[in-house]
Amino acid sequence: MTPDPIARFLSAVAMLCLHMAASAAPCVEPPADPANTYDAPHTYAKLAPRYPAIRIASAALPVDVGRVADLTYAQLGTRCLKLDLYLPLAARADGGMPVVVLVHGGGWRAGFRAEFAPMAVRLAQHGYAAVAISYRLSGEAPYPAAIHDTRAAVRWVRDNAGLYHLNPQRIALAGGSAGGQIASLAGVTGQLDRFDPGAGEGAVSSAVQAIVNIDGLSDFTAEAALKYEDDPAKQPSAAGAWFGGRYAEKTALWAEASPIRYVRPGMPPILFIASAQPRYSVGREQMAARMTQAGVANRTLVLPDTPHSFWLFDPWLQTTVDAMVAFLNQQVPQR
Incomplete structure (x- = not known):
């Protein structure tokens, strides 16, 4: 694609966004929380003494990637839920680009969608549209609001697939x-x-065709998870704040939120990418074994000598993206 078509495309998108903003009811995002410090610079300051060779991964846009920022994917009263869309700028004459919806970390109570901007850029360079989303954190709305928001973002992708040349x-x-x-x-x-x-009759589906779980828990109820997530010294723990109570108080919710409980034939395949810190991916091995028994494709990559949050930094981000692309090329292949 030549620069002129690229410019025309981005201009058309910008005009559409302005029209949508003008026609929609006013809505806002909450003000920045100074206590929310889960980002690359703060994490780098903690990790650099032990890993002096790391560097914060760049979110700069290369010439072959476009970004459409601050799109509202859902509105709850006057509350906007927003996303940033990263697009390969190569011409496509087929059914559209496959999409990866990216969900940031932060203990369910912190973090920013910009955390995934560097990964989104690199995925776009591999031909995948990438969508980095914000969602309601536990201080605003407890479990399962974040799950609802993520499913709403998937539906937004399907609703807008034609506009952005995405494959629903x-x-x-x-x-x-x-x-x-x-x-x-x-x-x-x-x-x-x-x-x-x-969801409901006539609603666009929010189901997905593949999952990538990077250093995320698969079982909140396992003893190894409860050691940290239900630590009585933390009042509350990050998980306890999300669930609105400790494990003994909200046992059903802690179990319900454990992905391992939903292994079944026909479920989406999963790529697990894990750090060298096993506490953050408790239940992974057991879930992968159950998936294999159910005939569901899965793969696990454990990156040696890595801290949690490794995906924010080079050289680990590129290894992570390469593994994701190899897996997604099999499970949601580009045409």
Whole structure:
């Protein structure tokens, strides 16, 4: 595609966004929370002494990737839920680009969608449209609001597939840390309407065709998970704040939110990418074994000598993207 068509495309998208903004009811995002410090710079300051060779992955846009920012994918009263869309700028004459919806981490109570901008850029360079979403954090809305929001973002992708040349039949969910658990749960429950208030007769599906869980829990109820997630010294723990109570108080919710509970034939295949810190992916091995027994494709990549949040940094981000692309090329192939 030459620069002129690229410019025309981005101009058309910008005009459409302005029209949509003008015609929609006013809505806002909450103000920035100074306590929300789960981002690459703060994490780098913690990790650099042990890993001096790492560097924060760049989110700069190369010439072959376009970005459409601050699109509202859902509105709850006056509350906007927004996403950023990253698009390959190569011409496509087929059924559209496969899509990866990216869910940020932060212990269900922190984090920013910009965390996944570097990954989104690199996925777009491989021919995948990437959608980085914000969702309601636990301080605003407890479980299962984040699952509802993620499913709504998938539906937005399908609703707008024609506008952005996306393939509505090739959508994957991916996330890191808490976002990995959210993406996994939203993906494995795609057939269950109770996790999706927008479901119903005539509604566009929010099911996905593949999942990438990066260092996210698969079982909240396992002893190894409860050691950290239900630590009595934390009042509350990150998971306890999300569920609105400790495990003994909200046992059913802790179990319901565990992706391992939904293994079944026909579920989406999953790529597990894990750090060298096993506490963050408790239940992964057991879930993968159950998936294999059910005949569902799965793959696990454990990156040696890595901290949690490795995907924010080079050189690990490129390894992560390469593994994702290889997996997605099999499960949601480009045409």
